[in-house]
Amino acid sequence: MPALLCFDDERPAAQRLLTALQAAEAPGQDPTGGEPWQLAVVERHRFPDGEWRLRLPATLPTVVAFYRSLHQPNEKLVELLLAAPAARELGAQRLWLVAPYLAYMRQDMAFSPGEVVSQRHIGRWLAAAFDGLITVDPHLHRVAALADAVPLADAQALSAAPVLGAWVVQRRPGALLLGPDEESAQWVQQAAAATGLQAAVCRKVRHGDREVQVALPPLDVRGRAVVILDDMASTGRTVAQAAAALRSAGAASVDVAVTHALFVGDALVALQAAGVGEVWSTDSVPHASNAVPLAPLLAPALQRSVRSFQISGNSTTSSILRK
Numbered sequence: 378m379p380a381l382l383c384f385d386d387e388r389p390a391a392q393r394l395l396t397a398l399q400a401a402e403a404p405g406q407d408p409t410g411g412e413p414w415q416l417a418v419v420e421r422h423r424f425p426d427g428e429w430r431l432r433l434p435a436t437l438p439t440v441v442a443f444y445r446s447l448h449q450p451n452e453k454l455v456e457l458l459l460a461a462p463a464a465r466e467l468g469a470q471r472l473w474l475v476a477p478y479l480a481y482m483r484q485d486m487a488f489s490p491g492e493v494v495s496q497r498h499i500g501r502w503l504a505a506a507f508d509g510l511i512t513v514d515p516h517l518h519r520v521a522a523l524a525d526a527v528p529l530a531d532a533q534a535l536s537a538a539p540v541l542g543a544w545v546v547q548r549r550p551g552a553l554l555l556g557p558d559e560e561s562a563q564w565v566q567q568a569a570a571a572t573g574l575q576a577a578v579c580r581k582v583r584h585g586d587r588e589v590q591v592a593l594p595p596l597d598v599r600g601r602a603v604v605i606l607d608d609m610a611s612t613g614r615t616v617a618q619a620a621a622a623l624r625s626a627g628a629a630s631v632d633v634a635v636t637h638a639l640f641v642g643d644a645l646v647a648l649q650a651a652g653v654g655e656v657w658s659t660d661s662v663p664h665a666s667n668a669v670p671l672a673p674l675l676a677p678a679l680q681r682s683v684r685s686f687q688i689s690g691n692s693t694t695s696s697i698l699r700k
């Protein structure tokens with residue numbers, strides 16, 4: 378019976394994934410061999426000095442997946458550093474990480490001598506701890522594939538852009554989809570392809586954590602409904618600058634759709650001040666703006682991975698038997 382492990386603060390999202398997994402377990406088509414997934418919460422105790430004591434189920438099945446979205450990642454990475462090898466000691470033979478938001482992907486090169494390329498090191502560490510990774514819209518800019526950042530044979534990068542696009546087209550039919558920087562082109566193009574909406578991309582120059590300049594593309598936006606679409610909003614300054622420019626250029630409305638609603642500090646205040654109307658996000662990061670659940674994407678991806686492990690496991694067994 379495969380186990381889905383989560384932590385108490387993400388139990389609702391893990392429960393949605395469990396429900397989606399169970400819904401797909403049609404008789405005779407269950408890729409996990411007919412056994413339903415079980416959800417268990419990893420117990421945490423915080424010692425007075427800040428260290429964790431974790432407790433997993435005392436015995437685990439062969440197939441185990443952790444659900445852990447890696448926003449506010451530093452503590453969570455330590456949890457996984459402890460929990461992943463412990464899961465193997467308790468019986469897991471195949472270990473997946475379902476991390477709808479994958480942290481540290483933006484630090485993908487040394488911008489000055491000596492700067493740590495965090496993407497590479499976090500990626501290598503995750504690849505050593507897990508057999509498979511499923512994530513959504515990882516910020517891959519200078520690398521082509523997720524496996525280049527997290528060197529696993531089973532590294533799946535799903536995209537929420539089509540489902541976010543479908544949400545947008547319901548709420549703002551005929552809207553212009555606008556990516557706030559060049560890196561957002563990949564997501565805006567996917568959302569446009571899925572919906573037929575027009576799409577364009579801005580140019581951005583970043584001067585600091587909260588200092589960005591955004592230049593609109595050469596398009597007439599007067600009177601148009603525009604939806605800014607990006608993989609994430611953190612301080613919200615990128616989106617706010619694009620929104621302010623759109624309002625100055627005469628856009629009728631500016632709304633925002635992002636996969637990962639990090640929205641740190643006064644991000645939402647900045648968006649409001651820039652003239653943003655609605656803000657929509659997926660549930661990769663729990664936030665008031667969550668509108669689009671990811672479980673319908675994550676469940677089939679996890680089932681595909683488990684299925685392929687079982688097929689390759691069976692063929693390994695067969696080849697051993699043939700020897």
Ligand code: R5P
Nearest residue numbers: 560609610611612613614615
């Ligand atoms: C980077 O290119 C990302 O796609 C986002 O545009 C960026 O991380 C947003 O950051 P912030 O909200 O802090 O401007």
